[in-house]
Amino acid sequence: MEFIGPALLVILVILALLLIVRNIRVVQQANAYVIERLGAYSTTWSVGLHIKIPFIERVAKVVSLKEQVADFLPQPVITKDNVTMQIDTVVYFQITDPKLYTYGIEQPMLAIENLSATTLRNIIGDLELDQCLTSRDIINSKMRSILDEATDPWGIKVNRVELKNIIPPREIQDAMEKQMKAERERREAILRAEGEKRAAILEAEGEKESAILRADAKKQQQILEAEGEAEAILTVQRATAEGIRLINESVPSEAVIKIKALEAFAAAADGKATKIIIPSQIQSLAGLAEGLVEAVKQ
Numbered sequence: 001m002e003f004i005g006p007a008l009l010v011i012l013v014i015l016a017l018l019l020i021v022r023n024i025r026v027v028q029q030a031n032a033y034v035i036e037r038l039g040a041y042s043t044t045w046s047v048g049l050h051i052k053i054p055f056i057e058r059v060a061k062v063v064s065l066k067e068q069v070a071d072f073l074p075q076p077v078i079t080k081d082n083v084t085m086q087i088d089t090v091v092y093f094q095i096t097d098p099k100l101y102t103y104g105i106e107q108p109m110l111a112i113e114n115l116s117a118t119t120l121r122n123i124i125g126d127l128e129l130d131q132c133l134t135s136r137d138i139i140n141s142k143m144r145s146i147l148d149e150a151t152d153p154w155g156i157k158v159n160r161v162e163l164k165n166i167i168p169p170r171e172i173q174d175a176m177e178k179q180m181k182a183e184r185e186r187r188e189a190i191l192r193a194e195g196e197k198r199a200a201i202l203e204a205e206g207e208k209e210s211a212i213l214r215a216d217a218k219k220q221q222q223i224l225e226a227e228g229e230a231e232a233i234l235t236v237q238r239a240t241a242e243g244i245r246l247i248n249e250s251v252p253s254e255a256v257i258k259i260k261a262l263e264a265f266a267a268a269a270d271g272k273a274t275k276i277i278i279p280s281q282i283q284s285l286a287g288l289a290e291g292l293v294e295a296v297k298q
Helices: 002-022 098-103 108-124 127-132 136-152 170-252 256-269 280-298
Strands: 026-028 030-036 040-045 048-051 057-064 067-071 075-078 084-095 158-168
Touching: 002 026, 026 030, 040 098, 057 098, 057 170, 067 108, 075 108, 075 158, 084 108, 098 136, 108 280, 127 136, 136 158, 136 256
Parallel strands: none
Antiparallel strands: 026 048, 030 040, 030 057, 067 084, 075 084, 084 158
């Protein structure tokens, strides 16, 4: 009986330690614990070490504060021009208030899915098919703004909303494919025509430049030939002037001058003239030459 008291005390201490250890909670990064005390909200534990009061407090909900992605199934929507399409959305959201997220609404994810579907139908109902296909950014911005405002009382912040797929009816897809094919063929024809036009322009410009270069070359050739002829004439005239100068410096006699005139006259005839009129001065000079020849013979 003497050992029952200490043994019981040890057991009680061990049980108390076990109870304390079992109620120690470590909140990890990007998480939050919502704590209730006697069934009512008490506090929200953030990152760190916490001890829960046994039998009085309980962890009502563990909330992740990371950004989350909700990919919803395709929803049927009708456009302004009565075209039924299937559109699936992706919502990027983050829990900013764990208390509101826990107590604000039942099944918040289901609420976000239904809200995104109704919002999408309202927006698409005001747009035609072509606008829906070309205005994704506008639709995304409107949905994000509406969802963010609606989910704010739930402690949720909607960061982005993206239209993942827009699936029109099969007949609309076939018509769009035919339209795209016709558009590509039209662009191809335009590009081909522009290429042929550009080639013709380049060819004409090439012929024009070639003709200009040929004319310029011929012009340069004629200029060079004319300059050559002028240079030749100038050279002959200079030689003639030099010869006259030398003759004047040598003071030739009248007989020598007449003989030179006779030689020039003979060179002018060059044996091709059929009829030659000899001036009287040259005739007398010819007689003088004959006399000299006879004198030499004797």
